[in-house]
Amino acid sequence: xxxxxxxxxxxxxxxxxxxxxxxxxxxxxxxxxxxxxxxxxxxxxxxxxxxxxxxxxxxxxxxxxxxxxxxxxxxxxxxxxxxxxxxxxxxxxxxxxxxxxxxxxxxxxxxxxxxxxxxxxxxxxxxxxxxxxxxxxxxxxxxxxxxxxxxxxxxxxxxxxxxxxxxxxxxxxxxxxxxxxxxxxxxxxxxxxxxxxxxxxxxxxxxxxxxxxxxxxxxxxxxxxxxxxxxxxxxxxxxxxxxxxxxxxxxxxxxxxxxxxxxxxxxxxxxxxxxxxxxxxxxxxxxxxxxxxxxxxxxxxxxxxxxxxxxxxxxxxxxxxxxxxxxxxxxxxxxxxxxxxxxxxxxxxxxxxxxx
Ligand SMILES: [Zn+2]
Numbered sequence: 001x002x003x004x005x006x007x008x009x010x011x012x013x014x015x016x017x018x019x020x021x022x023x024x025x026x027x028x029x030x031x032x033x034x035x036x037x038x039x040x041x042x043x044x045x046x047x048x049x050x051x052x053x054x055x056x057x058x059x060x061x062x063x064x065x066x067x068x069x070x071x072x073x074x075x076x077x078x079x080x081x082x083x084x085x086x087x088x089x090x091x092x093x094x095x096x097x098x099x100x101x102x103x104x105x106x107x108x109x110x111x112x113x114x115x116x117x118x119x120x121x122x123x124x125x126x127x128x129x130x131x132x133x134x135x136x137x138x139x140x141x142x143x144x145x146x147x148x149x150x151x152x153x154x155x156x157x158x159x160x161x162x163x164x165x166x167x168x169x170x171x172x173x174x175x176x177x178x179x180x181x182x183x184x185x186x187x188x189x190x191x192x193x194x195x196x197x198x199x200x201x202x203x204x205x206x207x208x209x210x211x212x213x214x215x216x217x218x219x220x221x222x223x224x225x226x227x228x229x230x231x232x233x234x235x236x237x238x239x240x241x242x243x244x245x246x247x248x249x250x251x252x253x254x255x256x257x258x259x260x261x262x263x264x265x266x267x268x269x270x271x272x273x274x275x276x277x278x279x280x281x282x283x284x285x286x287x288x289x290x291x292x293x294x295x296x297x298x299x300x301x302x303x304x305x306x307x308x309x310x311x312x313x314x315x316x317x318x319x320x321x322x323x324x325x326x327x328x329x330x331x332x333x334x335x336x337x338x339x340x341x342x343x344x345x346x347x348x349x350x351x352x353x354x355x356x
Contacts (some may be wrong), residue, residue, distance in 0.1 A: 002140035003309065009347040019076065020036055020088070021088050023183060027197065031069065038335070040177055049203040058125065058335060059127045060127050060128040060131070060245075060247070061120050061126055061127060061128070062124075062126065062127040063124050063126060064125055064126070064127065064130060064356060065122040065123065065124040065351070066078050066085055066087075066096065066116070066122075066123045066124050066125065066163045067122070068124075069087075069125065069134065070087050071084070073087075073134075073138050074089065075087040075088070075089050075094075076088070076089070076204055081122070082134050083097060083098050083117065083234055083254065084096060084097055084098060084204050085123055092105070092137075093104050093105075093106060093107075094134075094137065096115075096116040096123075096125075097115075097116065097311045098116055098118075098123065099115070099116065099117060099118070100116060101113070101115035101242075101251070102115070102135070102291070103116075105137055106276065106279075107279075107291070108275060108282065108289065108291075108292070109289050109292065110133065110271065110274075110275060110292045111251050111289035111292060111293050111294055112125070112133055112289050113128055113129050113132065113133070113244055113248035113294070114128065114129055114202065114248060115129070115346040116236035118194060121151050123192075128245050128247075128248070131268070131272050132271060133268075135268070136269070136271050136272050137271065137272065137275065140272055140347055140351065141350070141351040141354050141355070142268065142351075143268040143269050143272060143286050143341045143350040143351075144272065144348045144350075144351035144352075145199065145348075145352055145354070146223075146307070146356040147220065147266070147267075147269045147306055147348060148192055148193060148220030148221075148305070148348070149220050149221070149344070149345045149349055149352075150220055150346035151194050151196070151217065151218060151220045151221075152188060152193055152194065152195045152200070152219070152220065152221055152223070152341060152345070153158050153195075153196050153197075153198065153214045153217060153219035153222045153223070153305075154180075154184055154185060154195060154196070154200040154211070154223050154225060155197070155199075155210050155223065155224040155225065155299060156174070156177040156178040156180070156181035156197065156198070156199055156216075156225050157173065157174070157177050157224060157225060157226040158173055158174035158177070158203055158226075159174050159178070159199050159201075159203050159204050159205055159226075159325055160174075160202060160203050160205070161204050162202025162204055164177070164226070164227065165198070165227055165229035165315040165316065166169065166229075166315060167315040167316070167321035167324075167325070168316075168321065169321065169325070170178060170317065171315060171321060171324065173226065173227045173229075174202065175202070176200075176223045176227050176312070176315070176324050176325075176330065177226055177227060177312070178199070178202065179327075179330050179333050180312060180333050180337070181197055181225050181330055181331050182197075182200075182226055182332045183330060183333075183334030184223075184225075184334040184337045184338050184341075185197060187205050187249045187334060187338040187339055188336075188341060188342070191193045191338070191340070191342055193342070193345060193356060196213075196217050196219070197303070198210045198214070199211045207298040207299055208298065210224070210299050211262075211298075211299060211302040213299040214304055214305060214307075215304040216301065217246045219270050219305050220303070220304055220305055220306075220348075221273060221306050221344065221345075222299070222303050222304075222305055222306070222307040222308075222343070223277060223307070223308055223309075223310060223341065224297070224299045224300075224308070224309040224310070225309075225310055225337070226309060226310065226311050226312070227311065227312050227313055227314070227315050227324060228311040228312075228314040228315065229314060229315050229316040230314055230316050230317075230319075231315075231316075233316055233317060233318070234317065235314050235317060236287065236288055236305075236313070236314050236317040236319060236320045237287045237288030237289065237290045237311060237313070238278070238281050238285055238287040238288070238289070238290060238310070238312055238313070239278075239291060239292075239310075239311045240274050240278035240283060240291075240293070240308050240309070240310050240311070241260065241292075241293050241295045241297060241298045241300065241308065241309040241310075241311070242270040242271060242273070242274040242292060242293075242294060242300065242307070242308050242309075243263045243264055243266075243267060243270055243294065243296060243307075244257070244295070244296065244303065245264065245267055245293075246258060246259060246260040246261075246264055248256075248294070249294075250293075250294050250295040250296060251293035251294045251295065252290065252293070252295070253295075257296060258297075261296070261302065262301065262302050262303065262304065262306060263301050263302060263303045264301045266303070266305065266306040266307070268298075269306035269353065270306050270307060271292070272310065272344065272347070273306045273307070273308050274292040274304075274308040275292055275343075276340045276343045276347070277308050277310060277340035277341060277344065278291070278308075278310070279336060279339060279340060279343075280335075280336040280337060280338070280339035280341070280343065281310060281312065281333065281336040281340060281342025282336070283333050283336060283339070284333065284335050284336030284339065285312065285313070285323075285329075285332060285333050285336050286332075287320070288313075289336065290311075292308075295309075297309055302331070307322065310337065312324065312333045313333075
């Protein structure tokens with residue numbers, strides 16, 4: 001594996017992952033980290049490592065034990081207790097729930113594609129979860145240097161004849177989310193970010209037109225803004241959706257989908273964007289953290305850039321609906337989205353600078 005560490009130092013990590021791609025490199029094992037500060041000629045390191053394949057997590061279904069994953073990312077031996085497995089370092093913490101798709105990364109719930117399961121008495125993950133969730137979260141620069149950050153498209157859901165969800169007191173989702181989008185836009189523009197909205201007024205817009213608009217405007221990221229509804233009036237809180245990886249099911253579904261959509265081109269950046277936006281939303285709105293989930297919503301499937309869809313609360317829940325009816329709360333939600341987007345934008349900028 002070749003990567004730039006967070007300080008921008010070239011690191012070539014040689015381990016058992018290379019056994020599949022370059023058996024002739026096995027003699028290198030033991031030189032766990034070779035950086036450009038060492039005496040080994042840097043160019044030789046790059047050439048040899050590129051020849052070896054540069055992606056140890058490339059096998060989507062291959063099982064990797066959590067001990068090995070922890071060691072690869074420089075964590076101490078994982079702590080295993082009755083229902084969880086935890087990694088902790090000075091920089092980050094991960095808590096995997098056993099036999100579950102739930103991962104709590106630095107305090108935020110993120111849903112995996114397959115999740116943690118046991119094989120031959122060892123807990124582990126499949127390559128796809130490592131490639132599209134763990135590696136992007138722990139090695140952000142590798143992913144973010146390949147995406148843009150200058151143009152932010154906000155997509156207030158519904159509009160016109162499509163009112164979206166409705167609260168018991170008649171509050172319409174389309175109005176709530178347009179107001180949140182406008183407030184978010186103002187805050188982002190005040191921070192110097194270029195922002196566009198898929199709709200500025202209460203007009204109807206087809207779902208595919210939202211992605212078309214993002215493509216036409218050459219958006220670098222797309223945030224679709226919604227409010228939730230459920231048959232269960234107790235359901236409350238905020239959630240953020242990103243695309244599931246091809247072959248895996250949505251968080252609330254039992255059916256996997258094998259197809260690879262346009263939005264799957266950004267699986268790795270999607271999880272970073274979803275994580276930061278959701279973190280901002282949870283921290284500011286005070287809503288229950290329902291996690292970064294997965295669903296093949298059309299606006300995510302067809303997105304021409306990294307994308308996330310946020311659900312800012314449940315209009316079917318009396319408490320959430322009352323909050324969303326208040327201008328003050330909608331401003332707090334907009335502040336949370338702004339904070340998440342600005343964090344993502346600054347991390348992408350950092351990754352570009354480090355890659356120069
Ligand atoms: Zn909606």
